[in-house]
Amino acid sequence: MSVIQVDNLTKYYGKARGIVDVSFHVDEGEIFGFIGPNGAGKSTTIRLLLSLIYPTSGSATIFGKDCIKYGPELRRDIGYLPSEVFYYDRMKVIDLLKYSASFYDKDCTDRMHELAELMELELNRRIEDLSYGNRKKVGIVQGLLHRPTLLFLDEPTAGLDPLMQRQFFQLIREENRRGVTVFFSSHILGEVQRMCNRVGIIKEGSIIEIADIRTLQQNNYKKVRVATGDPADVEGVAARFDMAGVTNLQQHNGTVRFFYKGDINAVIHRLGELTVSDVTLEEPTLEEIFMHYYE
Amino acid sequence: MTMNIFQQEFKMHTRSVITWSLGLTALILLVVSLFSSFAQDAALLNEMMDNFPEQLLTAFGMTGLDLATILGYFSLAFLFVQIFLALQAANYGFSLVSVEEREWTADFLLTKPVGRTRILTSKLLAALSALAITDIVVWASSFFSVSMWAGDAAYDTSTFLLLMASIVPFQLFFLAVGLVVSLLVKRIRNVTPYAMALGFGMYVLSVFGDMLGESALEKITPFKHFEPNYIIQNGAYDLPLVLISVAVIVLSVVGSYLLYARRDIPSAV
Numbered sequence: 001m002s003v004i005q006v007d008n009l010t011k012y013y014g015k016a017r018g019i020v021d022v023s024f025h026v027d028e029g030e031i032f033g034f035i036g037p038n039g040a041g042k043s044t045t046i047r048l049l050l051s052l053i054y055p056t057s058g059s060a061t062i063f064g065k066d067c068i069k070y071g072p073e074l075r076r077d078i079g080y081l082p083s084e085v086f087y088y089d090r091m092k093v094i095d096l097l098k099y100s101a102s103f104y105d106k107d108c109t110d111r112m113h114e115l116a117e118l119m120e121l122e123l124n125r126r127i128e129d130l131s132y133g134n135r136k137k138v139g140i141v142q143g144l145l146h147r148p149t150l151l152f153l154d155e156p157t158a159g160l161d162p163l164m165q166r167q168f169f170q171l172i173r174e175e176n177r178r179g180v181t182v183f184f185s186s187h188i189l190g191e192v193q194r195m196c197n198r199v200g201i202i203k204e205g206s207i208i209e210i211a212d213i214r215t216l217q218q219n220n221y222k223k224v225r226v227a228t229g230d231p232a233d234v235e236g237v238a239a240r241f242d243m244a245g246v247t248n249l250q251q252h253n254g255t256v257r258f259f260y261k262g263d264i265n266a267v268i269h270r271l272g273e274l275t276v277s278d279v280t281l282e283e284p285t286l287e288e289i290f291m292h293y294y295e
Numbered sequence: 296m297t298m299n300i301f302q303q304e305f306k307m308h309t310r311s312v313i314t315w316s317l318g319l320t321a322l323i324l325l326v327v328s329l330f331s332s333f334a335q336d337a338a339l340l341n342e343m344m345d346n347f348p349e350q351l352l353t354a355f356g357m358t359g360l361d362l363a364t365i366l367g368y369f370s371l372a373f374l375f376v377q378i379f380l381a382l383q384a385a386n387y388g389f390s391l392v393s394v395e396e397r398e399w400t401a402d403f404l405l406t407k408p409v410g411r412t413r414i415l416t417s418k419l420l421a422a423l424s425a426l427a428i429t430d431i432v433v434w435a436s437s438f439f440s441v442s443m444w445a446g447d448a449a450y451d452t453s454t455f456l457l458l459m460a461s462i463v464p465f466q467l468f469f470l471a472v473g474l475v476v477s478l479l480v481k482r483i484r485n486v487t488p489y490a491m492a493l494g495f496g497m498y499v500l501s502v503f504g505d506m507l508g509e510s511a512l513e514k515i516t517p518f519k520h521f522e523p524n525y526i527i528q529n530g531a532y533d534l535p536l537v538l539i540s541v542a543v544i545v546l547s548v549v550g551s552y553l554l555y556a557r558r559d560i561p562s563a564v
Contacts, residue, residue, distance in 0.1 A: 013559070043562055050406050053559040075408040086399040088307070102299040103407040142403070 001064070003028050003150055003181045004049065009058035011044055018044040019205045021058070026183060031176055033196030033213070034185040035290065041205040042185040043083065046152050049183075050080060062150065076104065079148030083155040085139035087127045093138055094123040097145065104146040115141040118171060119164065132159040140168060144175070151175065151182045157191060169195060189290055201290065216289055223288065224267060226256045227278040240270055259284060296417045297409055304421030308387075312425045315383045316432040319376060323433070326372035327440035330365060337363035365445040366455060369437075370523035373458065376433065377465065377518065378498055383429060384466035385490040387422045388473020392555065393483040401560045415555050419474075419548075426466050434459050454530045461521040461532070468517045468540050469493060471547035478554040482561055514539055 004026040011018035019041035026032040034042055047053045049060055051071040060067045062074050087096050097116070101108035116123055119137040127138065136159045143151070151172070157165045172195065176182055186192050192199060193213065201209045209216075228237050231254035238251045245262030260267055264281075271279060333340070340362050361367040392415070395401040404414060437459060441450070473493060477483055497516040504512030504519060513519035513536070520536040 047560070047562060052402065052405055052562075054557060072408050072410040072413075075406060078406070080402075080406040082399075082402045084399060087403060088303075088400055090307075099299065099303055100403070100407070103409065 001028050002026065002061075004032075004060070004062055004183065005064075006045075006049070006060045007058055009045070009048060009060055010056045011041075011048055011053065012056045017041075017205045018053075018056075019048075019202070022202070022205075022207050023058075024200050024207060024210055026181060028181055029176070029179050030197045031172075031182040031184055031195050033192035033199035034183065034202065035187060035189060035192050035199055036202035037187055040202045042187075042202060043154055044205075045202070046080075046154050046183070046185060050075070050078070050152065076146075077149045078152065079143040079146065079150070080152045081139050081143040081154065081156050083158065085135045087135070087138065090126070090128070092124055092126055093121065093130070096127060096138065097123070097141060100142045101145055106146065108145045108147075111147060112141065112145040115144055115171075118167065133161060133164070136160055137164070140171075144171075149180055151180055153182065153184045153186075155186055156184070157186075157188065165191075189285065193285065221259045221261050221284050221289065222264060222267075223280075223282050223284045224258055224260055225278075225280045225282075226271070226274075226276050228254055228256070229275050229277045230254075237274060237276075240274065241267075243270075259288070296420055297413050298417075300404070300409070300414060300417035301421050304418050305424055308421060308425035311383075311386075312428050315379070316429050319379055319429065319433050320436040322375060322379070323372065323436045324440050326375075327369065327437075327444050330368050330444050333368060334363060334365075364450065365441060366450045366458075366527045369441060369455075370458070370527045373523040377462070377521070377523070378494065380429070380433070380462055380466050381469050381494040381497065381517070382490055384426060384469035385473045385493040386486060387425065388470040389477045389483060389489045389493075390486045391418050391422055391470075391474050391477065393477045393486065396482060396561055397484060402562075405560060411556050411558075412552060415552060422470060426470065427463075430462055430466065433462060451530060454527060457530070457532065458523055458526050461523075461526060464537070464540055464544065465517050465521045467544045468520075469497075471544045471551070474551045475547040475554070478551055478558065 002025040004024075006022055006024050009022045010020050022041070022045060034045065036042055044053070048055055049062065049067055051068045054068065062070075063077070065074060067074060091099070093116075097112050101112060115121075119140055121134065121137045121141060125134075127135065130138065136156075140156070153172070157168065160168060169191070172182060172184075182195075184192065184196055196213055198210065198212050199216065200207055224241075226237060226241075228234055234251045234254055234256060238249060238256050241249060241256065241258055243266070245260050245266070247259045247261070249258040250256070267281075344362070362371070392401075395404060405411070441455070473490065476489070476493070483489060498518050500512050500516040501518035501522070504510070504516070517540050520533065520540040522533070525533055
């Protein structure tokens, strides 16, 4: 079953483009990565799904129900971690978390303390005295304390130190193992690559690709690096790989690098005719694929 | 209404309610306590006022005012009380929803499992309670000071009650108009200039209306709809004008609900 189903969703802010004709779906229990540079429409999409803003046209359902009409009811099972976290300043952390918990019909106290401990959050500090990273932790605990079954993460790691980031990812994975569906928006490709099953790539308000992360890496491109025995041969080696399916052919310091798409045997065959000192064949990082989409 | 939002909102109003209430009490006590020394020379003062240019008196809503009576004297002080009440209510109206959007807490609140209508109702009720407390304090200090320092001067209790009751719709006007204006603009960065503009603006309109003898202006401003001088001299409200205020309040509140339900909440980035 699709937890999120988006159909031709379009949002204009006056004349300014938000997103145009966006369609995708997110299945139950998956971690769906939503990537694109700043201003591409990631936050707009999330805000539409949470009915913080209303679409110009198109529609979206969550758990099979219209996300606007059934908004309040749906949000019982949704956790949201916004990219910028600001809270009622004069409040203490614990007061804010209790206020947050008071919106749900269940007792969230245990989970709240558990999460605060995990994220090393001091409960008795005033929110206005907290650093950006610590506010972010407040946001994380606040978004998870009611055990939501659908999570929206909008650039969740900005401001967290690497140790905390790891802790956070572990937490999200655990939630996911319990069956929680995660919608993960980010412009940091490494973390999306580590976390997600599928990704949607958004550019200037439109989805340009939705794919399984492995398909995206495997079926498309191989990254090839060939080190020649003799630096003087570089030109010749590079010339040999000037063939169909090869892109980004570069030579540097006796090494030839390129991306290849197509039957890998063609590359192996040519390699066999050469004398090389070293060869690596690897899957490109998401970042490299991504750059390709944005060229 | 949702109890937790109401409590939270009300808590955020406490400091402001205490400040406004104390300030208004001090003002009322100070001015009324001067009445007895004032009343001794009242004849002289009334005579002096007769010599003032007519325009000046009308500008300050003082025509036909008898400073020798406690109510006449009180209505003069009450004009200042009204200005402060207007500023307080306008401030609450403008900030009701806009504060959340300025500090981005709207994202927090609106992603909780509550509908917008219930959020707005809870916030409105919290603001109304805050205003009600201020009004009760104003009533208490007015009753106290008038009965304390009126001396032997007799006054009409029902007229006094009418004057006191008028501050409720008077504040509602500024609350409701502030709220609907805040929802009509895209974003309010600072509430104070808006509240000042609405509060003082309405006061200035009523002054100009008097001076120019322009009756169209007085139809707009609640300073005219609930003019203390008129209430004291007639022992009644100027009903058609009061109805204009009521209509504006109703339309503004209904409009606010409609606008808020369809509002796009601006994002932080």
